Amino acid sequence: MKISPLQKARYEYEPKLPGMLRNGISEISVKEGEPTQSVADQEKIQALFPNTYGKNEITFEKGENTAETKKRKVGVILSGGQAPGGHNVISGLYDALKASNPENELIGFKNGPSGLIEDDFIVFTDDYIDEYRNTGGFDIIGSGRTKLETPEQFAIAAEVCKKHGIDAIVIIGGDDSNTNAAVLAEYFAANNSGVQVIGCPKTIDGDLKNEDIECSFGFDTATKTYSELIGNIERDANSAKKYWHFIKVMGRSASHVALECALETQPNICLISEEVAAKKMSLSQIADYIADSVEKRAANGENFGVAIIPEGVVEFVPEFSALIAEINELLAGEKAEAFNALPTWKEKYEFIENGLSKEAMDVFKILPETIQQQLFLERDPHGNVQVSLIESEKLFSALVADKLKERKEKGTYTGKFNPLHHFFGYEGRCAFPSNFDADYCYSLGYNAAMLIQYGFNGYLSKISNLSKPAEEWVAGGMPITKMMNIERRHGEDKPVIRKALVELDGKPFKFFEDNRDKWAVETAFVFPGAIQYYGPSEVCDLTTRTLALEKE
């Protein structure tokens, strides 16, 4: 078997473009919008982007295409973690370029931004592209995490572009990659290289969104895949009636994935990192919050449940971050050697007890021993605790077990608590894109080609009105600088695209907040099932609950 039946069938799928892009290239004209300003720190951003700042927002509409039809060569880069639909961005870009001028060429730099620096690429052909249409993954050219951000890298990039006669680069990436796309665009403009840079908003985390970008691609497919699995586990929990499932989902800095999955599946518990931070919740408070649900459900004879835990949540617990900071300090430099020399965990524990503040020790003491040891024994090359290795799903189930033990002694809880653990991340990043992501991504790529044809530089390909059918989507472009502000990174002021966290006064969280007390006690599980590509439209074409609530 070379390819699966579904893959074969998906090759035939024709992604839907926004209505205004459906009339053929010759019937796409530009409608100029207003000049733009960055979301904050306008003067500083303008000073950093003198050539690309303040440009107009634009939309496309039906009308005579007035762009130059010269032959163009475009390079495309996949940057960072995989997201379903990347292949469709490339095929949309390819189709629009070829439709504009059959002599246009699209090349793909291999394995991420480093491909540009290393002058390592392939030239796309019909046959090559056809094997990747409507499929998941970034394997069409590979992805990578090299950051393009230094003047030296930019100079090499300019040279590579000149050498091959490249007119434009399309960077498919998240907030960091698109920030770097803007800086590269400014560099090209400042040096009159004539090379344009266009970004496309990618990330399953959903944290690249703002008043212009309604959602990043991949979020829809990834959350639908996780929700399928969570729903299946909920149904298993409700059938076997004997396990509490603690399910960690991807999302280091923002909890959009966890929240969307909760809206889709209505679990008993879903932690939201942004809320934990805002309310300065302690580990003990969080454990009590979960234990309350376990206890109330047990009182109803339901010794089972499902809790969703966002990957990064412990980093949002203030007392935990403080503990980590103290541990990093305690083991800095030579002190680590003294610690490492201690032969037994008992002696190490005494060292820790003497070294940490009382507040930090109070937090340390309630952790399960495996996590205590992990914090001290598995450190990165700089000697720092590797917070990302902490299995938060196991941490919280252990803390909840402790709480329940206390409650059992007090007599308030008489149930049984058998936790099981899951982590869903890699399962969703390369799924076949949902119809929504297939359409959205193809449109992003097609639209990027139009932005290139019309000579724009430093723009993000923008498709909006996404909660409506594709026919009503709006295609256009937005200067990336509009989304920027200044943030302190590694002790320096840097212009960056503001990362979108879950807004606690936003409609998706509010909806969750209004319902979660009921979900915590009742069994209100919803089972979304596997992503469907065929069949009734309400099953196949709806995007996320998050977007629906935001746009309602």
Added chain:
Amino acid sequence: MKISPLQKARYEYEPKLPGMLRNGISEISVKEGEPTQSVADQEKIQALFPNTYGKNEITFEKGENTAETKKRKVGVILSGGQAPGGHNVISGLYDALKASNPENELIGFKNGPSGLIEDDFIVFTDDYIDEYRNTGGFDIIGSGRTKLETPEQFAIAAEVCKKHGIDAIVIIGGDDSNTNAAVLAEYFAANNSGVQVIGCPKTIDGDLKNEDIECSFGFDTATKTYSELIGNIERDANSAKKYWHFIKVMGRSASHVALECALETQPNICLISEEVAAKKMSLSQIADYIADSVEKRAANGENFGVAIIPEGVVEFVPEFSALIAEINELLAGEKAEAFNALPTWKEKYEFIENGLSKEAMDVFKILPETIQQQLFLERDPHGNVQVSLIESEKLFSALVADKLKERKEKGTYTGKFNPLHHFFGYEGRCAFPSNFDADYCYSLGYNAAMLIQYGFNGYLSKISNLSKPAEEWVAGGMPITKMMNIERRHGEDKPVIRKALVELDGKPFKFFEDNRDKWAVETAFVFPGAIQYYGPSEVCDLTTRTLALEKE
């Protein structure tokens, strides 16, 4: 939201019956086949089942229905682990009973076989059944693992049946539950209770199959769900190009699930427990086998891959089983106290070193410390090692890392090895049944009702010719005793249904064996994607590769 769009849409699905059951109840007649013999130990089995042994195989065909049309009351039980399609067995049974006689009644015993003993049931109605059609899970009445096997339990069961006027019991379960169904059938026959027992073959493990039962229900959906996830991870591996994914899948005693997933997704490695046992492979040999693939792929610049590990594989490694036996012996009774009293792991290790044989110690030494500790510190109430807790996916990745370290020192290997771990089990047991499982299960239930109407007892509902379209399926019944042999269980001779292991000379394994060397080195991944319920038939209606190969 009360139910998902897919669930709503699936309510409308009309499961396909075998052609011969499509003419209405009044047009279903019995064709008697040959008398049957048990697969082995015929005399002993016959002696144990004097009233139900040796009955004829039967098939249904189009013809005048000659069965009695008296009003009947039937009870149904879900036994053991969840499998997709259980709800359809019940709805098929319900629909056939109501079509036979609208006064017929179907009741469901709650939470497994214990519901029968505890006289705890619900009465099914149209409205109730309609909420569960074509959905996953066993939440319609719950499941449980209580075994019905003692004369005392049977006596209570007979009483409950008498009290409610129950004419027949349908038991939906795996090999053990159907074994017990046969024993109960014999009991009812011996006591002239007039109650019939019919079994239905359920298990995602796929190990309830034989020359009569082509596959158990749920295997198709569960393996398709795992294959979706494995394919997604393969695509991620091939995009990021930096991780080796070790994926454990369910299957304690047989590796059908692992093998089917491998046939669907073509990973680099798939261990088959039955082969490990047959070849008496050591942990070191298995680790070398995997490390060979890692090394060869690294030589091609591919420092990534996917390995499937069946859940129970370590129990099939002879030297490991011997080690476990020695540990259980070493800690039996009072000796555990001496061991537990030792304060440090170092002292415990010395105790172990003195207590184990050289052979056992050689195996113990190569284990990662976390697993060494787990073997000694986490024991069941009888003091035995809990083999099921061993995370085999982590065990093998650790052993492979050791092998690669050696090879690096020798200079034969220069790659990078970053393992990640997954376990898929609960994600697939309650998925919405595939069209195949929806059709198969509905047919099993419908067919069970016909077996009841015609007065059969101790039969398994049998639907065959499953690799063909449903129209061509063959419906009938097989005496459960035909599948039995005598096995030693807990020191006693017991009549049991022979568990089907992966046959190393069977076509599915042979196909795997013929291809795996290529798959181990090349990237031959196949991405099945999510189960589709609508769309092209070749995407939606095909059953497993295992069945296709077995029937080709």
